[in-house]
Amino acid sequence: xxxxxxxxxxxxxEHKVLTEISLTVESGNFFGIIGPNGSGKTTLLKLLSRVxxxxxxxxxxxxxxxxxxxxxxxxKVMAVVVQDTxxxxxxxxxxxxxxxxxxxxxxxxxxxxxxxxxxxxxLELTGCLELRQRKIAELSGGERQRVMIARALAQQPKVxxxxxxxxxxxIGYQQxxxxxxxxxxxxxGLTVVTVLHDLNLAAYYCNELVLLEQGRIAAAGSPADVLTxxxxxxVYKTAVLISPHPLLGTPTVALLPSKRASLPQQKKSRIHLLxxxxxxxxxxxxxxxxxxxxxxxxxxxxxxDWEAARSLNLPLVAEAPFSAITAExxxxxxxxxxxxxVVVLAEIPIGHGNLLNLRAALTALAEGKAVxxxxxxxxxxxxxxxxxxxELLAEIKQGGAVIITEKARLYRALAETL
Amino acid sequence: xxxxxxxxxxAAxxAAxxxxxxxxxxxxxxxxxxxxxxxxxxxxxGMPWIETGDIGRNTEAIVxxxxxxxxxxGLLIGASLALAGSTFQGLLRNPLADPFTIGVxxxxxxxxxxxxxxxxxxxxxxxxxxxxxxFTGALMAIFFVYNLAKIGGQIPVATLLLAGVVVxxxxxxxxxxxxxxxxxxxxxxxxxxxxxLMMRSWTExxxxxxxxxxxxxxxxxYARELNILLLGEEAALHLGVRVDFTKKLLLVTASLLTxxxxxxxxxxxxxxxxxxxxxxxxxxxxxxxxxxxxxLVGGIFMVWADxxxxxxxxxxxxxxxxxxxxxxxxxxxxxxxxxxxxIRL
Numbered sequence: 001x002x003x004x005x006x007x008x009x010x011x012x013x014e015h016k017v018l019t020e021i022s023l024t025v026e027s028g029n030f031f032g033i034i035g036p037n038g039s040g041k042t043t044l045l046k047l048l049s050r051v052x053x054x055x056x057x058x059x060x061x062x063x064x065x066x067x068x069x070x071x072x073x074x075x076k077v078m079a080v081v082v083q084d085t086x087x088x089x090x091x092x093x094x095x096x097x098x099x100x101x102x103x104x105x106x107x108x109x110x111x112x113x114x115x116x117x118x119x120x121x122x123l124e125l126t127g128c129l130e131l132r133q134r135k136i137a138e139l140s141g142g143e144r145q146r147v148m149i150a151r152a153l154a155q156q157p158k159v160x161x162x163x164x165x166x167x168x169x170x171i172g173y174q175q176x177x178x179x180x181x182x183x184x185x186x187x188x189g190l191t192v193v194t195v196l197h198d199l200n201l202a203a204y205y206c207n208e209l210v211l212l213e214q215g216r217i218a219a220a221g222s223p224a225d226v227l228t229x230x231x232x233x234x235v236y237k238t239a240v241l242i243s244p245h246p247l248l249g250t251p252t253v254a255l256l257p258s259k260r261a262s263l264p265q266q267k268k269s270r271i272h273l274l275x276x277x278x279x280x281x282x283x284x285x286x287x288x289x290x291x292x293x294x295x296x297x298x299x300x301x302x303x304x305d306w307e308a309a310r311s312l313n314l315p316l317v318a319e320a321p322f323s324a325i326t327a328e329x330x331x332x333x334x335x336x337x338x339x340x341x342v343v344v345l346a347e348i349p350i351g352h353g354n355l356l357n358l359r360a361a362l363t364a365l366a367e368g369k370a371v372x373x374x375x376x377x378x379x380x381x382x383x384x385x386x387x388x389x390x391e392l393l394a395e396i397k398q399g400g401a402v403i404i405t406e407k408a409r410l411y412r413a414l415a416e417t418l
Numbered sequence: 419x420x421x422x423x424x425x426x427x428x429a430a431x432x433a434a435x436x437x438x439x440x441x442x443x444x445x446x447x448x449x450x451x452x453x454x455x456x457x458x459x460x461x462x463x464g465m466p467w468i469e470t471g472d473i474g475r476n477t478e479a480i481v482x483x484x485x486x487x488x489x490x491x492g493l494l495i496g497a498s499l500a501l502a503g504s505t506f507q508g509l510l511r512n513p514l515a516d517p518f519t520i521g522v523x524x525x526x527x528x529x530x531x532x533x534x535x536x537x538x539x540x541x542x543x544x545x546x547x548x549x550x551x552x553f554t555g556a557l558m559a560i561f562f563v564y565n566l567a568k569i570g571g572q573i574p575v576a577t578l579l580l581a582g583v584v585v586x587x588x589x590x591x592x593x594x595x596x597x598x599x600x601x602x603x604x605x606x607x608x609x610x611x612x613x614x615l616m617m618r619s620w621t622e623x624x625x626x627x628x629x630x631x632x633x634x635x636x637x638x639x640y641a642r643e644l645n646i647l648l649l650g651e652e653a654a655l656h657l658g659v660r661v662d663f664t665k666k667l668l669l670v671t672a673s674l675l676t677x678x679x680x681x682x683x684x685x686x687x688x689x690x691x692x693x694x695x696x697x698x699x700x701x702x703x704x705x706x707x708x709x710x711x712x713x714l715v716g717g718i719f720m721v722w723a724d725x726x727x728x729x730x731x732x733x734x735x736x737x738x739x740x741x742x743x744x745x746x747x748x749x750x751x752x753x754x755x756x757x758x759x760x761i762r763l
Binding site for chain 1: 639642645646648649650652653655656657658659660698702703704
């Protein structure tokens with residue numbers, strides 16, 4: 001069932017909570033509402049489920065205005081799972097789920113066999129069948145959440161609304177609950193609208209997202225459109241790293257914990273990083289935070305350093321995936337080195353394909369640039385070229401590169417020289 | 419609760435009810451064998467083939483005109499208070515709510531006192547004046563207590579009890595003041611206030627019956643909603659319950675039952691508090707079982723409390739409110755001291 005929201009506004013205690021919200025949730029979609037605390041997510045959900053009435057604007061559920069439904073008719077098409085504020089502790093699971101049949105039962109009508117069958121089905125779908133005789137008070141948080149979803153399903157809704165269904169659950173239960181809802185969305189054609197705090201969960205499960213900021217829509221669309229580093233930096237005031245999920249390809253959001261306290265803000269000097277193979281993510285973050293102007297090369301497309309450099313918006317030289325560095329990219333790399341004050345050679349795994357990155361370091365030394373060679377894990381085998389790499393490294397060391405055994409030392413050394 | 423369990427629970431309760439009526443009518447200053455009371459009751463109920471030739475007119479009068487109305491009134495009052503208590507507890511989601519603790523009884527008593535006072539003072543009288551005044555007083559009390567106790571849509575135990583105490587104390591002061599004004603007529607008000615079933619006849623039963631029947635029917639009709647409201651108002655809304663309407667209807671109905679009970683028997687405390695808890699242990703939380711079972715147990719309890727009231731210090735009668743308080747107060751303390759988790763609804 002489709003939900004259409006037009007110009008919805010809501011004011012609470014003279015504070016404008018939502019302003020001119022318009023959105024459409026297509027039938028069968030898994031629709032996520034995200035945003036920082038106080039951005040109006042829960043208020044929007046309460047307006048969609050008619051707990052609150054909008055000050056202006058219109059919500060349409062299917063072909064009809066939300067307002068035109070009787071409370072009972074609404075309960076037949078829309079089920080809502082609110083955050084766990086469960087009372088009714090002495091009821092059994094089965095009794096609680098049977099309450100989902102209320103909208104279909106007359107005042108003095110007893111539950112029919114069909115109602116029992118539907119309750120059983122809802123219990124089965126949510127994996128609660130074994131729990132049915134247990135009292136609510138005896139259940140864990142995850143089990144209670146499943147029971148609430150079972151009760152919602154017993155309503156045979158077309159639309160399921162969830163308010164942070166995974167709050168306070170550990171990751172096993174988070175996945176279990178969302179997998180369940182996703183399955184229902186796919187198999188039963190249920191339209192799902194949920195508030196999610198966790199951006200990664202939102203990216204994995206939702207096929208459409210709306211990002212709220214201070215009661216307005218900051219971004220809307222597919223997770224890839226909405227979950228960009230720029231959007232999140234703007235709305236959450238937090239720098240994050242966005243990279244594709246290794247298996248799913250959906251955007252994943254990684255925090256970049258700040259170390260700013262230990263790193264002084266620096267003048268704008270240029271540093272070129274020779275990196276690759278996931279050796280320099282932290283370096284890029286730290287050096288950029290310290291205020292240096294960074295460039296990176298030569299990276300293979302798809303490599304995690306390439307992802308990191310891209311999401312930090314660094315100028316970089318990139319080679320085709322799994323390909324040896326070509327002369328063309330090498331030249332580009334040298335050009336960036338020329339512009340830099342200092343070159344840092346990260347502790348990259350060395351293969352035949354990236355020997356040119358080592359040669360680039362030699363060229364830099366020959367041109368009189370300071371080169372810092374990072375060697376934190378000397379014991380770890382990183383030369384995969386039967387000695388050719390080792391020889392080049394030895395040459396670099398002889399050529400006057402500064403050997404650094406710890407990143408912190410590098411930062412200190414850079415701070416002193418630049 | 420399984421269907422078979424329900425059946426045996428109600429079979430046991432109805433058997434206890436039958437025994438209570440027959441035995442309670444047999445006990446008293448003049449001891450009458452239970453077999454005799456049974457025969458009198460049955461013959462009066464229109465079974466002329468029951469032999470009553472050997473029973474004296476006096477005995478028959480004692481059973482049918484004195485004791486039986488009192489027993490039946492006890493049943494009705496006990497049932498009303500227990501039903502009102504179950505409803506307040508479920509609706510306010512608060513295990514310590516009952517007509518007495520939340521000030522509704524005081525409100526009804528104040529209303530009734532004002533009615534009696536006006537009647538003595540100015541001769542003002544109209545049909546059902548006392549119950550209507552009691553009902554108005556009860557509604558005003560619940561309105562005040564509810565709004566005093568509400569914090570962010572919730573009614574915490576502590577604030578509810580505090581609000582109940584505040585409103586009750588204020589209303590006691592009002593009643594005392596009226597009694598001072600009433601002067602020599604004070605005796606009547608005092609007698610009625612202390613709570614008892616003395617000198618009640620079939621007239622009083624006919625008098626409160628319509629209110630009680632209306633109240634019983636409404637509460638039983640909304641038992642399913644009461645269950646759902648236990649899950650919280652928002653959850654109830656999502657299950658199709660018209661929460662605001664239902665809440666108001668149930669609060670008014672429970673207040674009506676309290677007012678009707680108070681207007682014939684004065685203030686009888688603790689019945690509405692302890693009976694629902696005791697019954698919940700047997701019946702579980704489902705109001706479709708809890709409400710009728712509470713009504714039956716409340717009625718039976720009240721009849722025996724009244725038997726104690728009229729026999730313990732015979733020929734002196736004790737107000738029945740004293741008996742219920744002696745049994746109820748320790749139970750109340752027990753509930754207060756139990757861990758919060760354990761007194762769930």
